[in-house]
Amino acid sequence: MRLEPIANPSLARSLGFPALAICVTVLVASGLAAIAGGNPLQTLGLIVQGAAGSKFALLETLNRATPLIFTGLAIAVAFRAKLWNIGAEAQLYGGAIVTVILGTSALSNFGGAALPLIALGAMLAGAVVLLVPVMLKTRYGVDEVVTTLLLNFIMLLLVSYLLEGPMKDPMGMGWPKSAPLDKDLRLPRIVAGLRLHWGFGLALISAALIWFLQTRTTLGYEMRAVGFNPQAARFAGIPLNRVLVKTALLSGGLAALAGFSEVAGLKGHLSLDLSPGFGYTGIIVAMLALLHPLGVVISAIFVAGIFVGADSMSRAAQVPTYIADMLLATALLLMVLAIGLTKYRMVRG
Amino acid sequence: MTSISSGAQDIVLRLDRITKRFGALTANDAISLDLRRGEVIALLGENGAGKTTLMNILFGQYTADEGSVQVFGKPLPPGNPRAALAAGLGMVHQHFTLADNLTVLENIQLGTVPLWRFSLKGTAARAKLARLMNDFGLRVDPDALVGSLTVGERQRVEILKALYRDARILILDEPTAVLTPQESEALFDTLRRAVKAGLSVIFISHKLHEVTALSSRVLVLRHGRLVGEVATRDTDRHALAELMVGAEVTLPSVAPGLPGPALLTLRDVTTRSMGAAPGLKSVSLALRAGQITGLAGVSGNGQSALSDLISGLLTPETGALELDFAAAAWSPRAAVAAGIARIPEDRHKTGTIADFSLTENAILETYAQAPFSRNGLMNWRAAEDHTRKLIDTYDVRCPGPSGPIRQLSGGNMQKLILGRVLELGPKIVLANQPVRGLDIGAITYVHGRLLAARDAGAAVLLISEDLDEIMGLSDVIHVMSEGRLSPEFRRGALTAAELGLWMAGQGFSDAA
Numbered sequence: 017m018r019l020e021p022i023a024n025p026s027l028a029r030s031l032g033f034p035a036l037a038i039c040v041t042v043l044v045a046s047g048l049a050a051i052a053g054g055n056p057l058q059t060l061g062l063i064v065q066g067a068a069g070s071k072f073a074l075l076e077t078l079n080r081a082t083p084l085i086f087t088g089l090a091i092a093v094a095f096r097a098k099l100w101n102i103g104a105e106a107q108l109y110g111g112a113i114v115t116v117i118l119g120t121s122a123l124s125n126f127g128g129a130a131l132p133l134i135a136l137g138a139m140l141a142g143a144v145v146l147l148v149p150v151m152l153k154t155r156y157g158v159d160e161v162v163t164t165l166l167l168n169f170i171m172l173l174l175v176s177y178l179l180e181g182p183m184k185d186p187m188g189m190g191w192p193k194s195a196p197l198d199k200d201l202r203l204p205r206i207v208a209g210l211r212l213h214w215g216f217g218l219a220l221i222s223a224a225l226i227w228f229l230q231t232r233t234t235l236g237y238e239m240r241a242v243g244f245n246p247q248a249a250r251f252a253g254i255p256l257n258r259v260l261v262k263t264a265l266l267s268g269g270l271a272a273l274a275g276f277s278e279v280a281g282l283k284g285h286l287s288l289d290l291s292p293g294f295g296y297t298g299i300i301v302a303m304l305a306l307l308h309p310l311g312v313v314i315s316a317i318f319v320a321g322i323f324v325g326a327d328s329m330s331r332a333a334q335v336p337t338y339i340a341d342m343l344l345a346t347a348l349l350l351m352v353l354a355i356g357l358t359k360y361r362m363v364r365g
Numbered sequence: 366m367t368s369i370s371s372g373a374q375d376i377v378l379r380l381d382r383i384t385k386r387f388g389a390l391t392a393n394d395a396i397s398l399d400l401r402r403g404e405v406i407a408l409l410g411e412n413g414a415g416k417t418t419l420m421n422i423l424f425g426q427y428t429a430d431e432g433s434v435q436v437f438g439k440p441l442p443p444g445n446p447r448a449a450l451a452a453g454l455g456m457v458h459q460h461f462t463l464a465d466n467l468t469v470l471e472n473i474q475l476g477t478v479p480l481w482r483f484s485l486k487g488t489a490a491r492a493k494l495a496r497l498m499n500d501f502g503l504r505v506d507p508d509a510l511v512g513s514l515t516v517g518e519r520q521r522v523e524i525l526k527a528l529y530r531d532a533r534i535l536i537l538d539e540p541t542a543v544l545t546p547q548e549s550e551a552l553f554d555t556l557r558r559a560v561k562a563g564l565s566v567i568f569i570s571h572k573l574h575e576v577t578a579l580s581s582r583v584l585v586l587r588h589g590r591l592v593g594e595v596a597t598r599d600t601d602r603h604a605l606a607e608l609m610v611g612a613e614v615t616l617p618s619v620a621p622g623l624p625g626p627a628l629l630t631l632r633d634v635t636t637r638s639m640g641a642a643p644g645l646k647s648v649s650l651a652l653r654a655g656q657i658t659g660l661a662g663v664s665g666n667g668q669s670a671l672s673d674l675i676s677g678l679l680t681p682e683t684g685a686l687e688l689d690f691a692a693a694a695w696s697p698r699a700a701v702a703a704g705i706a707r708i709p710e711d712r713h714k715t716g717t718i719a720d721f722s723l724t725e726n727a728i729l730e731t732y733a734q735a736p737f738s739r740n741g742l743m744n745w746r747a748a749e750d751h752t753r754k755l756i757d758t759y760d761v762r763c764p765g766p767s768g769p770i771r772q773l774s775g776g777n778m779q780k781l782i783l784g785r786v787l788e789l790g791p792k793i794v795l796a797n798q799p800v801r802g803l804d805i806g807a808i809t810y811v812h813g814r815l816l817a818a819r820d821a822g823a824a825v826l827l828i829s830e831d832l833d834e835i836m837g838l839s840d841v842i843h844v845m846s847e848g849r850l851s852p853e854f855r856r857g858a859l860t861a862a863e864l865g866l867w868m869a870g871q872g873f874s875d876a877a
Contacts, residue, residue, distance in 0.1 A: 232745075234738040241729070244720040251676065251707075251715045252729035253698035 020361050030358045037354035041347045048342055054335040063340075066328025067321035073328065075212040079282070081313075081320035083108070083291065085219035086274035087298025088305065088312040089226050094267035096230065096307050097243040099260055101146060103164030104271040105295025106171035110145040111138035111272025113175065115279045116183065116286045119197040127200040134201070135218075135276050142272020143265040145171065150264035154257040168295065176288060185285065194286040203281035215277030219313070222270065226309040229266075239263055271295065300348050306355070319344060375401045376438075377565050378454075378534055383432035385418055392418040394589045395432070400534065405556065405566040407576040407597075409609055410586035411804045416569050419586075420536055424449045424456055436534070455532025457523045459539040465512035469505050470494060473526045490529075497528050501558050516663060517548040524555065535559060536567045541575055542830065545663055546865035553579050571609070573602040585609055610805050619816065621856070622840045625654030628824040629675070629705075629793050634684035636670050643848035644670045647684065650843065650850060652793060652824035657815065658853075659839025660828045663868055667848035668828050669710070672797045675826065676700055676707045701730050706791035706818070708782055710798045710828075712775065716782045719771040723763060726770045727752040727785050755784035760810070776807030783814050794818050794825040800834065812838060832861050846870040 022029070046056030068074050087104040094101035101107075115138045123130045149163035178184075179192040186195070203213040230236035238259045241249040250256050278290055301319050305311030326340030378400040385393040392415045400406055410416050421427045423434060428444040435441065436452040463472050474490055494507055503521045511519060520540060527535055535556075541549040556566055556579060570576050576583055577597055585593040585608040593608040629652040636644035645667055652658055662668055673679040674686065677700030692699035700707065709715040717726045728737050728748045736747040752766040759780045763773055770778060779799065787794070796815055800808040815838070819825050829835050835842060836856070844851040844867035851867050859867075866872060 232743055234733060234741050234743055237725070237732055237743055241718055241721070241725075245714070245718040248715050248718050248729070251678065251697055251709060253677070253696065253701055254729075255698075 022359060022361055025358050033354035033357045034351065037347070037350035040350055041343065044346045045339065045343045048339050049335055052335045052339065054333050059329060059333055059335050059339070062329035062332050063322065063325035065325070066332075067325030072210065073324065075207065075210045077317060077321045077324045078216055079212050079320075080324050081316040082213075082216045082219050082281070083274035083278050083294040084297055084301050084316035084320055085216075085223060085313055086277065087271050087294045088301030088316050089219075089222055089309055090267045090269075090271035090274075091298045091302035092305065092307040092309055092312050093226060093230075093239070093270065094263060095243075095302060097239040097260065097263040098246065099150065099243075099263050099267065100161045101164050101264070101267050101271075102161055102299070103146060103149065103167045103295065104267075104274075104298045105291060105293065106164070106167040107142035107145045107268045107271035108275040108278075108291050108295050109171045109175050110141040110268075110275065112275030112279050112286050112290055113178065113183075114138045114141040114272075115276045116194045116197065119201045119280065120195050124198040124201055127198075128204075131201060131203070131280065134280070135273065138272045138276040139269035140272075142270075142275070143268040146264045146268030146271075147261070150260055154260055172288070175286065179286065179288065183286065192288060196285040197280060201280060202284060203277065211282070213277075213281035215281035218273065218277060222273065223309045223313045226270075230309065235259075235262060271298070274298075297344075300344060303348060304351055322347075377402050377436065379435040380419070380423070381433050381435070383419065383422055383429045383434070385422060385427060385429050391589050393422065393429070396586070396589075396591050397432075398584055398591070398594075400565050400567060402565055403560050403563055404582070405560055405568055405580045406582045406584060407580035408567055408569045408584050408586065409571065409573075409576055409605060411571060411609060414586040414609075415589040416586055417538070418589075420456065420538060420567075420569065423536070424454065450530060453531060453533035455527025455530060455535050457520065457527060457535065457537045457540060459542060461519050461523055463511045463519060463522060463526075466510065468508050468510055469514075469522050469525075470507040472511050472522060473507075473529045477530060494525065494529065497525055500562065501525075501528065501555050503555055516543045516665065517545075517551070520544070520552070521555075528559075532564070534565045534567070536569070538569045539571075540568070541570070541572065543664060545868040546832070546861060547869055549575065573605050576605065577602060587611055619838055622656045622819050624656040624840065625822065627651035627653050628689070630687040631674075631681075632685045632687065634674065634681040634686060636674060636679055636682050638848070639670065642669050643667050644682075645674065645850075646848040648848075648850040652826055654792075654822050654824050655819060656840045657819050657825040657827055657838055659835035659842040660826060660845060661832055661835045661842060661864055661868060662830070662845035664830050666845045666868075668797070668845055670848065671845070672710065672795060672828060675705060675793075675795050676709070677705075701789075704789070704792035706786035706789065706794045706823075708779075708786060708794070708796045708799050710801075712778050712782055717770050717778060719769070721770060722767050723756070723761075723770050723773075723781060724749050724752040724766045727755055727766075727781060730785060731789070755781060755788060758788070759784035759814075776803045776810075779803060779807065779811060783811065787814060787818060790821075791818065791823055794823050795828075796825065797828045798830070799827070800829075800831075832864060836861065836864075844868055846873065849873050 042060065045060060049056045049059035066073055067077050087108065090104045090107065091101060115134055118134045118137050123133065145167065146164065149160045149167060152158040152163055153160045176192070179194060183194045185193055203215050206212045206214060206217065230240065238254050241254055242256055242259045246256060274294055275290070279286055283290060297319060301312055301316045304315040322343055323340050326337045329335060330337040376399050380396060380398045382395045382397055383393050384391070384395050396419060408416050418427065422429045425444050425446040425448060433440055436454065441452055442448045464475065467475070470491065473494060491507060498504060503525055505514070505518055505521050505525065511522060514522065524535070540552060544552065560566060568576070568580055580597050583595050583597055583600065583605060584591060585605065587609065631648055631650040633647045633649055634645050635647050638644040642665055648671065660668060660671070670679060674681065677695055677697035680695050686695065688703050690703035692703065713719065724745070728751065732738055736744055738744070749766050755761065756763060756766060761777045761780045761784070763777060770781070794815065799811050799815065803811065815825055815827065827835065827838060840856055842854045842856065842864070844864055846868060847870060851872065
């Protein structure tokens with residue numbers, strides 16, 4: 017068996033295989049639900065209902081999508097330049113730490129006016145967290161997959177230390193969490209009474225800005241050139257290392273915004289369970305979106321919907337929420353395969 | 366009719382109406398051919414004529430849409446490389462398929478010994494190899510690492526590999542592309558011996574003089590069709606060239622250039638070697654305005670280092686590169702700013718970005734300047750207008766400036782690269798293998814543009830493995846061997862054979 021590229025895939029091919037992937041994903045999910053002892057149709061129905069069946073459910077989904085849009089964008093930007101940033105989780109926590117430090121400092125006296133400054137500080141922290149492995153890559157050729165991945169654990173341990181030590185909330189009854197941000201420093205809610213906050217709006221704006229950056233700016237052109245063909249980019253005179261460093265600053269900053277938005281918009285404080293793996297899930301989000309910044313918004317909402325829907329389903333149908341992880345893994349694998357099949361055909365021999 | 370029946374027994378390979386289509390393109394259109402025992406036939410054709418597709422079908426890499434293959438009278442199952450090997454077909458590819466970190470003997474045994482055997486060192490294998498080397502005059506040290514061999518020696522290993530598997534039919538794809546004229550002669554001797562021993566050979570080439578020197582019959586392919594089959598003694602190079610191209614061929618007569626001052630000078634430049642490719646060894650060179658300087662040599666003898674140096678990718682370790690342009694640091698961008706038009710050796714990997722459109726590729730070197738970029742924003746309208754102009758001026762056949770460049774043929778891709786660099790009015794033109802893999806129409810076009818740049822006063826450096834191209838176009842010629850540069854020869858001062866001796870490393874003063 018060999019793969020032969022298709023020069024101009026037909027529309028049927030371009031849509032058919034992804035559609036098939038979705039169908040197979042649903043089938044697999046039904047099978048899993050049956051194994052777990054649930055009624056497949058009912059389980060899937062409950063997931064959809066839990067994700068989008070009511071205004072409350074929908075807003076909850078968008079809420080969960082917010083950090084995923086940020087980490088998805090961070091990954092999409094980095095991967096587009098072939099910078100393999102697996103450390104969005106670490107950058108997210110970097111942003112969260114700085115958000116709490118600045119948000120509980122003298123800055124809080126300025127109220128909501130300090131929020132942009134805090135966001136900027138958080139971005140800077142995330143950028144620095146990614147800059148370290150990228151400098152190791154450009155200077156000494158150290159593989160960034162390893163260093164960014166390992167930094168995730170280092171950052172988690174750092175957060176753990178901070179929460180047990182210097183940043184521990186004195187009023188926290190001994191729980192490992194930080195002091196809360198001032199009420200004025202919370203991101204306002206979009207709809208009064210519901211949990212959706214302006215972090216979601218910021219995420220949408222970020223996606224639009226990244227799309228503009230990639231298609232309309234000189235830096236975006238450089239990033240894409242470096243990602244598509246570093247050898248040709250270097251030959252043409254594009255400064256590879258400088259572009260990689262700029263990409264790292266942007267990617268790390270975006271991932272840090274996820275931390276900022278979760279702390280300032282949702283939780284109000286820093287704790288070890290701030291992110292249930294948003295940094296890793298961001299990779300799935302970005303891949304499903306084929307690294308397109310606007311696609312990231314859609315795929316983040318889709319992924320968030322499955323998580324939120326599965327949570328709600330498991331309460332109603334006694335099927336474990338792990339089905340969400342398996343559903344997503346299946347969807348990702350099948351989608352990658354389907355996208356490959358729109359571009360290549362299998363030939364015997 | 367009796368002669369045909371006796372001849373039929375002699376036929377070792379028969380292709381019958383082989384047809385292969387890729388979408389709308391018919392790569393092979395009902396091609397039939399017979400190969401007899403003990404003969405050499407040449408398969409002649411331009412790039413893209415369908416030679417490689419035909420051989421890939423023969424070796425089971427592709428399955429033909431129609432037609433059949435018979436080897437020694439038995440049908441060959443389609444799409445099965447193992448069956449092709451077992452039937453006695455042996456292929457020597459243009460790009461060698463050897464493992465550098467294994468010895469010659471190990472490479473030759475690779476794939477012939479079952480996986481679960483612990484050792485490859487069989488005395489039987491050694492004896493068989495020694496016998497083959499004797500019979501065919503192919504001398505190589507069986508215990509040498511392939512990585513340490515010269516290109517000519519590696520090719521011998523490839524041939525030995527095929528013979529070791531008892532190949533009765535040898536197919537050689539452009540075997541002389543990487544050899545000096547002397548090495549080519551040695552190869553021809555080997556092939557003549559092989560034929561005497563009863564083997565049959567298919568020799569794929571587009572070099573007419575080799576074809577006429579070696580083969581008994583010539584089959585000419587054009588646009589996937591077999592357009593001619595002639596006995597070699599009944600034809601000449603001119604007639605073959607016409608068959609191959611399908612039109613009268615007139616070789617351009619090149620008027621000599623008017624040399625001016627040196628625009629780029631290398632003084633005793635030495636560079637680091639990069640892996641197996643040697644660096645430059647105290648090379649001194651002057652590129653003069655209004656003159657084409659040809660650089661001959663077998664590939665992998667330091668041409669890449671010289672090309673990288675002038676392109677700005679490499680800096681001298683010792684010695685100096687002098688221009689009438691002061692750059693803070695030598696870099697690709699500084700080279701472009703210095704007025705160097707760079708036509709890279711590999712237009713797919715280095716010259717263009719396949720996922721980019723024509724427009725995005727056309728501004729690769731100038732994207733950061735006005736009008737394409739202002740205040741960090743791209744002006745795509747200006748870039749597209751510029752690309753349209755290049756497409757018109759340089760006759761790039763394409764659907765439009767926003768289409769992906771990967772859909773362009775090699776010739777049109779090269780024309781866009783030419784436009785990209787020549788439109789800047791360069792002082793120096795670095796053309797590294799500018800016509801490799803192009804058809805005759807595109808070759809003529811590229812050569813015309815290089816001559817026009819020369820006549821406009823540019824200093825042109827032409828690097829090529831094709832001695833005919835170097836001798837036809839250059840005003841002065843240097844030869845490179847193992848990183849060393851020969852003295853300058855005026856055009857016509859040396860014959861091809863004499864240049865071949867320099868290419869093989871003879872005549873250099875330092876015996877390094």
